[in-house]
Amino acid sequence: MTGAERHSENDRTHPRAASVPSDESLFLRFRDDGDTEAYRDLIDRYHDDLLRFLYRMLGDRQGAEDVFQEAFLQAHLSAGSFDENRRFRPWLFTIAANKARDLLRKKGRRKTAELSAPIGGDGGRGASFVDLMETDVAPPDERLTAEERDRQVQKVLNDMSPTLREVLLLAYFQRLSYAQIADELGIPLGTVKSRLHSAVAVFGKGWQALNRGETDV
Amino acid sequence: MTTHDHSDHDPDTLGLHADDARALDALIDAGFEPECVEPELQFRATRIAQVLGALDQTPAHLDGELTDRVIASIRASIRDTREQSVQLGARDGEALEACVMNGFDPARAPSALRERAERHDAIRRAVTTLDAAGEQWIAAGRRVRTERVIDAVTSADAATIPFEQPRRVRGFRIGDLIAAAAMLLLASAVVLPVTNSMGESGRRAVCMSNLQAAGLGLGLYAMSNDDSLPMATAGFGGSWSQVGNPVHSQSANLFTLVRTKHVPWWALTCPGNANAPKDALPADAVDWRSLDEVSYSYRLMPRGSARLDELNSGSVVLADRSPVLLAGLRGRSIDPEAASPNHEREGQHLLRVDDSVEWAASPVLPNGDNIWLPRVVEQQIHSVRKKYGLVDGYELPASTEDTFLGP
Numbered sequence: 001m002t003g004a005e006r007h008s009e010n011d012r013t014h015p016r017a018a019s020v021p022s023d024e025s026l027f028l029r030f031r032d033d034g035d036t037e038a039y040r041d042l043i044d045r046y047h048d049d050l051l052r053f054l055y056r057m058l059g060d061r062q063g064a065e066d067v068f069q070e071a072f073l074q075a076h077l078s079a080g081s082f083d084e085n086r087r088f089r090p091w092l093f094t095i096a097a098n099k100a101r102d103l104l105r106k107k108g109r110r111k112t113a114e115l116s117a118p119i120g121g122d123g124g125r126g127a128s129f130v131d132l133m134e135t136d137v138a139p140p141d142e143r144l145t146a147e148e149r150d151r152q153v154q155k156v157l158n159d160m161s162p163t164l165r166e167v168l169l170l171a172y173f174q175r176l177s178y179a180q181i182a183d184e185l186g187i188p189l190g191t192v193k194s195r196l197h198s199a200v201a202v203f204g205k206g207w208q209a210l211n212r213g214e215t216d217v
Numbered sequence: 218m219t220t221h222d223h224s225d226h227d228p229d230t231l232g233l234h235a236d237d238a239r240a241l242d243a244l245i246d247a248g249f250e251p252e253c254v255e256p257e258l259q260f261r262a263t264r265i266a267q268v269l270g271a272l273d274q275t276p277a278h279l280d281g282e283l284t285d286r287v288i289a290s291i292r293a294s295i296r297d298t299r300e301q302s303v304q305l306g307a308r309d310g311e312a313l314e315a316c317v318m319n320g321f322d323p324a325r326a327p328s329a330l331r332e333r334a335e336r337h338d339a340i341r342r343a344v345t346t347l348d349a350a351g352e353q354w355i356a357a358g359r360r361v362r363t364e365r366v367i368d369a370v371t372s373a374d375a376a377t378i379p380f381e382q383p384r385r386v387r388g389f390r391i392g393d394l395i396a397a398a399a400m401l402l403l404a405s406a407v408v409l410p411v412t413n414s415m416g417e418s419g420r421r422a423v424c425m426s427n428l429q430a431a432g433l434g435l436g437l438y439a440m441s442n443d444d445s446l447p448m449a450t451a452g453f454g455g456s457w458s459q460v461g462n463p464v465h466s467q468s469a470n471l472f473t474l475v476r477t478k479h480v481p482w483w484a485l486t487c488p489g490n491a492n493a494p495k496d497a498l499p500a501d502a503v504d505w506r507s508l509d510e511v512s513y514s515y516r517l518m519p520r521g522s523a524r525l526d527e528l529n530s531g532s533v534v535l536a537d538r539s540p541v542l543l544a545g546l547r548g549r550s551i552d553p554e555a556a557s558p559n560h561e562r563e564g565q566h567l568l569r570v571d572d573s574v575e576w577a578a579s580p581v582l583p584n585g586d587n588i589w590l591p592r593v594v595e596q597q598i599h600s601v602r603k604k605y606g607l608v609d610g611y612e613l614p615a616s617t618e619d620t621f622l623g624p
Contacts, residue, residue, distance in 0.1 A: 186441030
C-alpha cells in the first residue's frame with residue numbers, strides 16, 4: 001500500500017467527514033511525505049485543547065507554552081514509533097503529559113505538606129465519602145466570579161498527586177471509555193477505574209473544602 | 218490538612234512547611250537529638266525525628282540527597298494516605314460510570330443518575346475550560362506558537378537524522394555532506410581525518426536522537442506502568458550479565474521497551490557499535506543475542522527498587538555502552554575511567570531522568586559518582602589508591618623476581 005493509499009484508507013475509517021482529513025492522516029502526510037502544512041494544520045487543531053490541558057497540569061502559562069512546543073517536537077522526533085493503527089490524539093496527550101511531568105520534576109515543584117498535621121484526611125479515622133451534590137461548581141454561582149472559580153479549580157488540581165491529576169485530566173480532556181484509557185495508558189482497566197474514582201473524589205473534596213472556606217482540605 | 222501560601226518558601230527545603238523546615242534544620246544542627254532543639258520548635262522536631270526514625274534506622278547518617286528522599290517519601294506518604302481516605306459515595310460512583318460509558322454526556326445517563334451525572338459533567342467543564350483571561354491568552358498566541366513549533370521541527374531536521382528515514386540517506390548534517398564532497402574531490406590522505414570526523418559527527422547525532430527516543434519510551438512506559446522502570450524477568454539480586462538469557466539479563470530489561478513497542482529496535486542501536494544488528498530482530502525477540510550487540514548500558518537498581526520516581530531528575534538512566542563491563546565480564550583488566558567504545562573512546566552520551574541528553578567526556582559525574590561502577594567498587598579502588606599511593610613515583614619492586622619498569 002502506498003503512502004497516499006494509506007492516508008486515504010485512514011480518512012475513510014475515521015469518523016470525520018471524508019472531506020476533513022483525520023488527525024492520523026495529517027500526521028502520516030507530515031511524517032511520510034514531509035508535508036509541513038499538514039503538521040501546521042494538526043498543531044492548529046490541537047492548539048486550544050492541549051494548552052488548556054497543559055495549563056491545568058502545570059498551573060503556569062510559561063510552562064504550558066514550553067511543553068506545548070516540546071510535545072509537538074517530540075511527536076515529530078518519535079514519529080517512527082507512531083503506530084498507524086492507533087489514534088493520534090491520545091498519543092499526543094500522553095507525550096504532553098509525560099513532558100509536563102518531567103518539567104514538574106525538573107522544577108522540583110512539590111506540594112507542601114505540614115508534618116505536624118494529622119496524617120490521613122480524617123486524622124486516621126478511616127475513609128471519608130464525598131457527595132458531589134454538595135460540590136457546587138456550575139454554573140458559576142453568585143459567590144464566585146469566573147476568575148475566582150478558575151483559580152480555585154487550579155488550586156485544587158495543584159494539591160492533588162500527579163498520578164491522580166494526570167488520570168483526571170486525561171479522562172476529562174479526552175472523554176474516553178475506561179477500556180480506551182486502559183488501552184492508551186497500557187494499565188489494567190481496574191486500575192484506571194479506581195484511579196479515576198479517587199481522582200474525582202479528591203477533587204470534589206478539595207473543591208468542597210475551598211468553597212466552604214475550610215482550612216483543612 | 219492545613220494549606221498555606223508558600224510563594225516565598227525556600228525551594229531547597231522541598232516544599233516542607235516553613236515551621237517544619239526550621240525544625241528540621243534545627244534537628245540536623247542538634248545531631249538528631251530533639252531534646253537539644255530550642256523549645257519553640259521542639260514539638261515539631263520530635264515529630265520529624267519520629268518520622269525519620271520510622272523510615273530509616275540510622276537518621277544520623279543521612280546525607281543531603283537521602284534527606285531529600287526521606288522528606289519526599291514522607292510527603293508522598295502523607296498525601297497518598299490522605300487521598301486514599303477520600304472516596305466517592307456509591308451513587309456518585311455509579312453516575313461517574315454512566316458518564317464515562319457515555320462520553321460524559323449526562324443526557325445519556327439513566328434518569329435516576331442524571332442529576333449526579335450533570336454534576337460530574339459540571340466538574341469536567343470547570344476543569345477543561347479556562348476563564349476569560351486564560352482563553353484570551355490561548356487565542357492571542359496561536360499563530361506564534363504554531364510557527365515556533367514548525368521552526369523547532371525544521372531546526373531538528375537540520376541537526377539530526379529523522380528516525381523513519383533511511384538513516385544513511387537523508388538528514389545528514391550539512392557538515393557531513395561537505396566532508397563527503399571533499400573526500401570525493403580530493404581523495405588524498407589529508408582527507409582521512411576529515412572523513413573520520415564526519416563519520417563520528419553523524420554517529421553522535423544519531424546516537425543522541427536514539428537516546429532522546431529511548432527517553433520518551435522510558436517515560437511512556439513508566440507512565441503506563443505505575444512509574445515502574447522497564448523490567449523483563451531479570452530479578453535484581455542474581456546475575457544480570459547473561460545477555461540473551463532474559464532471566465539473568467539487564468539488557469533484556471531495557472529491551473522490554475522494544476518488546477512493548479515503546480521504542481523501535483533500531484533506536485537502541487548506536488551506529489558507533491559495529492556489532493549492533495543492522496536488521497530487525499525477530500518479532501518475538503526478548504533480548505539482544507550477545508554482549509557485543511548491546512549498544513547502551515541501562516541503570517541497575519538496588520534490590521526492591523524499580524521505580525522512576527525513586528530517582529532524581531538528574532539521575533543518569535542510560536548511556537553509551539560501558540567499556541568497564543565489556544572488559545570486566547570477559548575477565549580483562551579494566552580502566553574505571555575509560556570512555557565508551559561507541560564514540561572512539563572520546564566520551565559518551567548520558568540520558569537523564571529529566572529526558573535531557575548530554576555528552577560527557579568522563580564517566581565520573583560532578584558528584585564523584587562513576588557511572589560504570591557501583592559505589593562499593595569505587596570505594597575499593599579509592600582505598601587501594603589511597604593505601605598504596607599508586608603511581609606516585611615512590612614504589613619499588615618487591616624483589617628481583619618482581620618486574621617493574623620506570624619511565
